[in-house]
Amino acid sequence: MEELDIYKLISLIENELREIPKGTLKPDSDMTRAIEWSSLNVLMLLSLIQVEFNVNIGADRLSKCRTIEELYARIVEMKTT
Amino acid sequence: MALVSVSNISLKGVACAVPTALDRNSDYPFISKEQKEKLFKVTGIESKRIVKGNSTTSDLCFSAAEKLLKKIDWKPETVDVLLFVAQTRDYIVPSTAPILQHRLGLTTRCIAFDIPLGCSGYVYGLSVAGLFLNGGTCKRALVLAGDVLSKYTSFEDRSAYPLFGDAGSATALEFTSGVEPWHFNLQTDGSEHETIIIPDGGMRRPFNDHSLKKQEDKNGNNRSSCDVKINGEKLFEFSLREVGVNILELLEYAKKDINDVDKFVLHQANLIMTETIRKTLRIPEDKTPYSLGKFGNTGTTSIPLTMITELASKMQNGELSLLLSGFGVGLSWGSVVIKTTGVTMVPLIELDV
Numbered sequence: 001m002e003e004l005d006i007y008k009l010i011s012l013i014e015n016e017l018r019e020i021p022k023g024t025l026k027p028d029s030d031m032t033r034a035i036e037w038s039s040l041n042v043l044m045l046l047s048l049i050q051v052e053f054n055v056n057i058g059a060d061r062l063s064k065c066r067t068i069e070e071l072y073a074r075i076v077e078m079k080t081t
Numbered sequence: 082m083a084l085v086s087v088s089n090i091s092l093k094g095v096a097c098a099v100p101t102a103l104d105r106n107s108d109y110p111f112i113s114k115e116q117k118e119k120l121f122k123v124t125g126i127e128s129k130r131i132v133k134g135n136s137t138t139s140d141l142c143f144s145a146a147e148k149l150l151k152k153i154d155w156k157p158e159t160v161d162v163l164l165f166v167a168q169t170r171d172y173i174v175p176s177t178a179p180i181l182q183h184r185l186g187l188t189t190r191c192i193a194f195d196i197p198l199g200c201s202g203y204v205y206g207l208s209v210a211g212l213f214l215n216g217g218t219c220k221r222a223l224v225l226a227g228d229v230l231s232k233y234t235s236f237e238d239r240s241a242y243p244l245f246g247d248a249g250s251a252t253a254l255e256f257t258s259g260v261e262p263w264h265f266n267l268q269t270d271g272s273e274h275e276t277i278i279i280p281d282g283g284m285r286r287p288f289n290d291h292s293l294k295k296q297e298d299k300n301g302n303n304r305s306s307c308d309v310k311i312n313g314e315k316l317f318e319f320s321l322r323e324v325g326v327n328i329l330e331l332l333e334y335a336k337k338d339i340n341d342v343d344k345f346v347l348h349q350a351n352l353i354m355t356e357t358i359r360k361t362l363r364i365p366e367d368k369t370p371y372s373l374g375k376f377g378n379t380g381t382t383s384i385p386l387t388m389i390t391e392l393a394s395k396m397q398n399g400e401l402s403l404l405l406s407g408f409g410v411g412l413s414w415g416s417v418v419i420k421t422t423g424v425t426m427v428p429l430i431e432l433d434v
Contacts, residue, residue, distance in 0.1 A: 039300065040119050040120060040123050042314055043313065043353055043354075044122075044353065046318070046357075047317075047353050047354075047357040050357050051357055051360045056321040058314075058318040059314035
């Protein structure tokens with residue numbers, strides 16, 4: 001599993017969701033605007049977070065994260081509790 | 082804790098039957114070309130087989146069982162137990178197992194009943210058959226597992242239609258003293274039973290004037306209350322939460338680790354779900370065979386179908402340590418570790434139905 005790092009998370013998301021141009025996501029990017037919130041994309045994000053960080057975040061918790069920073073904080077919280 | 086060991090059983094043979102009619106997801110009209118590429122990446126499903134006429138799950142299972150009995154040279158009167166594992170039964174009343182008992186020419190001394198489970202059903206079916214056999218008074222059992230879910234899936238539902246394929250199977254188990262026990266870990270959580278549901282047509286919500294009316298959901302999918310409805314995201318969360326833990330508990334109980342298992346035959350739900358479980362458990366890629374690319378998610382048949390299409394020669398010609406794991410509708414999930422030797426594997430049966 002990957003070490004926690006917000007820039008690593010950004011890079012992984014950009015690699016996974018090819019429609020996002022590389023280098024456009026920032027920690028404060030609004031995910032709800034930057035990412036098409038389709039069920040396929042949600043499954044891809046859930047899988048990425050599980051495989052890379054060993055965190056089963058779930059779709060409900062994922063949808064409550066507005067920015068990448070919020071998502072990162074949620075992953076850190078779940079990883080450490 | 083439903084950890085169960087069953088002694089004195091062996092896997093004698095497996096057969097699967099699928100319709101010849103091919104349904105390609107690339108031809109599916111309700112998603113764009115770009116979405117199709119992503120759909121394939123996420124589901125891994127290129128095509129599936131669909132029953133075009135009025136044939137039922139029991140018809141597919143019957144063909145598989147008939148061929149299997151002949152191949153392993155079992156006279157019908159020697160079968161003591163028949164289990165029909167499916168959610169798509171011939172009638173609401175009666176059960177389908179007695180119909181199959183009669184069609185296959187089994188005697189009236191045969192135990193026959195239905196187990197209406199889905200994706201976990203194959204593992205549950207093996208456990209029930211094994212428990213009948215391990216005492217030694219019953220010697221031979223058939224587990225007939227299948228589903229024709231295409232009949233209950235709306236063509237206009239992008240969250241369900243591209244996933245499900247139709248298939249039926251037959252598995253023969255035999256009392257065999259002195260072989261390594263089979264170890265099961267079986268679990269249930271009915272609190273999330275609405276995660277996969279056909280709402281109307283049972284006693285809770287009887288079929289009514291509105292049951293067949295298609296309605297659009299918030300994602301633009303059209304389905305009726307007699308069509309299967311799936312909350313894919315909830316199902317994904319459940320599978321990641323429970324399946325890996327179930328498998329690890331089972332391995333610990335069986336005093337084995339991942340290296341001791343030759344192949345992990347996991348339910349073919351969709352590629353991303355099964356792969357996420359595999360990667361989380363760090364199971365090597367070559368230990369996890371897939372049949373879903375050409376057959377889709379065939380529910381309770383997905384484990385035996387994967388054995389037939391991907392493992393036939395290995396299971397037929399040598400000794401294998403297998404871990405089978407089914408998970409989904411119910412919610413219900415279960416895994417079993419078994420050792421197989423010289424299993425009769427009937428080549429895939431294709432039926433023009």
